[in-house]
Amino acid sequence: MTPLLEARNLRVAYAGHRALEVPHLQLAPGELVGVVGANGAGKSTLVNALLGWSRGHPRVDGQVFVRGEDVSGMATHARVARGLSLVPEGGAVFMRLTVEENLAAAGPLDGSDRPAHSLDEIYALFPRLKERLHHLASALSGGERQMLAIARALRLGPSVLLLDEPSIGLAPKLVTEVLRQVRSLVGPKLSVLLVEQNLRAAIEVVDRLVLLERGRILAEGPVAAMRDDPRILQAYLGEAVA
Numbered sequence: 621m622t623p624l625l626e627a628r629n630l631r632v633a634y635a636g637h638r639a640l641e642v643p644h645l646q647l648a649p650g651e652l653v654g655v656v657g658a659n660g661a662g663k664s665t666l667v668n669a670l671l672g673w674s675r676g677h678p679r680v681d682g683q684v685f686v687r688g689e690d691v692s693g694m695a696t697h698a699r700v701a702r703g704l705s706l707v708p709e710g711g712a713v714f715m716r717l718t719v720e721e722n723l724a725a726a727g728p729l730d731g732s733d734r735p736a737h738s739l740d741e742i743y744a745l746f747p748r749l750k751e752r753l754h755h756l757a758s759a760l761s762g763g764e765r766q767m768l769a770i771a772r773a774l775r776l777g778p779s780v781l782l783l784d785e786p787s788i789g790l791a792p793k794l795v796t797e798v799l800r801q802v803r804s805l806v807g808p809k810l811s812v813l814l815v816e817q818n819l820r821a822a823i824e825v826v827d828r829l830v831l832l833e834r835g836r837i838l839a840e841g842p843v844a845a846m847r848d849d850p851r852i853l854q855a856y857l858g859e860a861v862a
C-alpha cells in the first residue's frame with residue numbers, strides 16, 4: 621500500500637548545524653504515529669520540514685511524498701492542498717475572534733479538491749466548541765483552545781494531520797482528554813503524526829512510536845513493542861517520564 625506520507629533521507633540544518641537526519645519515515649492510512657523525544661530532539665523541525673515550513677532559514681534536503689507524489693520542491697500551501705495540515709506548537713487560533721469566527725476563517729484552500737470537515741462534523745467531534753461559539757478564543761481554556769486549533773486544521777480537509785505538542789501547558793486531565801479526541805479522529809480518511817513530549821500520554825493513544833534523539837531516530841516500532849524498550853526510558857530519564 622502506498623504510504624500517505626513518506627520522508628526519505630530528510631536532513632535539516634540550521635546555519636550549518638545538523639538538527640535532523642531521518643533516513644526513512646512513513647505514515648500509513650489510518651495510522652496514528654507518535655514522535656517522541658526530549659527538548660531539542662528535532663520533533664518540531666521534523667514536522668515543519670514535512671510541511672515545507674520553518675522558523676528561521678534551515679537548509680532542507682531529501683524527499684517528502686504525499687500519497688506517492690513527490691512534494692519536496694513544493695511550497696507549504698501546495699502541500700496543504702495535497703492533504704497535509706499542521707497544528708503548530710501552541711496552536712494557531714485568532715485570539716481576538718470568537719470560536720465561530722475562527723472556524724469560519726478556516727476552510728479548504730483555493731484549488732484544493734480536499735473535502736473539509738463540515739461545521740456540523742466539527743461540533744459533533746468537539747461539543748465544547750459548540751457550547752462556546754460566541755466566546756473569544758482568548759477566553760477559552762488551554763484545552764478548548766487546542767481543540768479549536770485542531771478543528772481549524774480539520775477545516776482544511778487534511779488526510780494527514782501533523783500535531784506539534786497539542787498537550788503542552790495542559791493540566792494532566794486535559795492532556796488525556798485532548799489525546800483521546802485525537803485518537804478518535806484517526807480513521808481510513810485521516811492519519812495523524814503526533815509530536816509529544818509527554819511519553820506516557822502518547823503511549824496510551826498511538827499505534828507506533830518514533831523516538832528522536834539529537835535529530836536521529838534512536839528507536840521506532842509498534843507501541844506494544846516499544847512500551848518497555850529501555851532506550852525509551854533512558855532517553856527520558858529525568859525528563860517526561862515523571
Ligand SMILES: Nc1ncnc2c1ncn2[C@@H]1O[C@H](COP(=O)(O)OP(=O)(O)OP(=O)(O)O)[C@@H](O)[C@H]1O
Nearest residue numbers: 634639658659660661662663664665666675676817
Ligand atoms: N529557527 C531555528 N534556528 C536555529 N536553530 C534551531 C531553530 N529551530 C530549532 N533549532 C535547533 O534545532 C534543534 C531541534 O529543535 P526542535 O525545535 O526541532 O526540537 P524539539 O524536539 O521540537 O524541541 P521542543 O520539545 O523543545 O520543542 C535544536 O538544537 C534547536 O536549538
